Amino acid sequence: MREANISLRIRKFNISNLDRTMKKIYLILGAFLFTLTAMAQKQMSLEDAVLGRYSYLYPRQISQLQWRNNQSLVYLQTDTIWETGVADQQSHALLTTTDLSKIAQGQQIDFAHIGAFRFHTEDEIIFNNGNQISFFNLNSKQFTGKLETPQDGEASDLSPQARAVAYVKGQNLFIQKDGQDIQVTHETQPGVVCGRYVHRREFGIEKGTFWSPSGKYLAFYRKDESMVKDYPLVDFMTRQAEATPVKYPMAGMTSHQVTIGIYNVEEGTTSYLKTAGPDDHYLTNLSWGPDEKYIYLAELNRDQNQMQLNQYLVAEGKKVKTILEESRSTYVEPQHSLVFSKTNNDQFYYWTRNDGWFHLYLYNTQGELIRQLTKGNWEVTEFYGTDANEKYAYIQATKESPLDRHIYRVNLKNGEMTKLDDQAGTHKANFSPSFNYMTDNWSACANPGQTDLRKTNGKLLRTLSKADNTLADYQLGENKIVNLKAADDSTELYGRMILPTNFDPNKKYPAIVYVYGGPHAQLVNNTWHNDANWWFYYMASKGYLMFTVDSRGSANRGQAFEEVIHRQLGVEETKDQMKGIDYLKSLPYVDQNRIGVHGWSFGGFMTLNLMLRQPETFKVGVAGGPVVDWEMYEVMYGERYMDRPQENPDGYSECNMVNHVSTLQGKLMLIHGVQDDTVVMQHSMKFLRACIQQNKQVDFFAYPTHPHNVRGRDRLHLMDKISQYFFDYL
8 A cells, every 4th residue: 555655646746747847848839839920920011001001901891882772782892783682692793884884885975884873763873983973774774864074073962853963163153954064153253162161161061062852952152252361372393383372261360251042953043041140150051941942051150159040931042030049158069950850841850969968859840849869978979860650760879888889779759779789889870761671880899890781670680791800910019998087087088008019018118199189089989999090000010009098178978078178278188198198107018208199180289288288208299280379270160169369368378389389398390281271381380480489409391292181102201200200219
């Protein structure tokens, strides 16, 4: 027994030693395999980050997916329009480029490729190829007409119902219909233009023409900028530099004046709405009534704190009544046109922040609130419409999290909400005409994108398309969301952190803060890679920790979250950004002496705020297209958030970065497009002048042919310039 026990102990000892040996071997082998895998993976190059982001590294799905009718979908793939049924998972070819080109040739229609298309009805397709719009009937397999705008025609706007297209040439508005070009306006006075967007695309304005539902009328903006001083821009690329002035009304200065014309296509006559009030008010969110008898217009005073929704008679241009009003001590910002009821022409859906959050309301045209349809401390971010019987409305919202977007069905009687998707992420819906089915196109941090087919009770039918992970072969730094408290110590903020490639927690790394921080932008979202820019991964591959925080003032968090910046742009945002810095400094692997910052536009302004208000924290900054002095920014945006300079002199002074130049300590570079007509070059010039006067060394680089953003292949040069600045000094 004793010998047996000794033998057993020896065996146990040997096995134990063997286990430890094998563990070491496995660890060494694992580390070796990990190293081999890392070596086999690609590193993100600057070309990949800049040129590949929206080309060869963009996750592709099937193209131009859309509903043909309530039971079938169509999409474009390999020069063929394919059709697939809701119930039938098989796809069949509907039309090919070859077939269409042959048919077009016989009908004297220029048709080389399918290009952009959409279904007007289930049997009629509208093709848009450059300046040619053509109509094709699937039953007859024939082109049934075409509209061709001039090569110098711009801002085209099609009415399929009228078989007409509006376009702008020079100062004037034209319509092409029945093979004829009709000149709608005949302006010759310099500074006047018709049919283009107004108010510098604020208030949700994206275009300048608005067809009535039947196409009988065309409403349009007439913009008179003759009273606005020319702002000098210079084209340096000509033999002799040439002036290319623009109209740029700055905060507190004279603004342009806008009126709204209505062209009767059948009669060939034009009348104008008789809007009242000061000439420099804002006319926004134009909506046609379903019977085309009335036009509805959101009219905002120049101070942007009082809005009236007014009803006008189309025939006379006369104001009928004010339907509702909104006013706030800060600002009112109407952004959405009315959507009229499908069952009652006297009722409409109104999407506004009336209670501090973007929600849906149902009103009648007498101005009576029937009911608030959605409510809560979250925002409706899209209103898709209602079913035919108006039992349900369908929306996209931030109800689960500000980082996510989900699709919901809202019971219009009791407000009960049903979430129609089942995965965290950002979801966008496209509904069948009957609202019985929907496509759900979504992505999330680990999902490059997929499109699911669902019933509108949320039931998943099948996945239609799933994008490939185009970054699968790349070695990337870890990307994660962090939660912070704002400077008020109660509001939750969200940040995104990307760790350096081959991260070692025992090392110290420099950190770069990428910042925007202003209204109408949200940088951190639950989309693929948390909405990161591929340049962040490039910098992470060079050993930098990349960090971004959406501070108070940014989008989709409600009125109170945004308006904390009112009359003091940059102040509270900087405090919130510094809470992010506090978080970075709490991490043992962040080198507190090597923190940099970069941003563009409002982000350029915030870069200056951080460099100048917190000079002991930031070693290096790169400010692109920065606002320096809000008195030199345009009227609509500037006065909304800062009021007029004469009303808020202390605020303008505090937010003027020229007044903080004396605190500059770190390395700072400004970059500006010479043709910038959004944040004009004057901002950088005044800042540079102040630096010279105060003997502060800064660096500056200009892009001679570019406006506010540097695009195209030149962007590779830009990002190389920015990267190298951090390589050299951080």
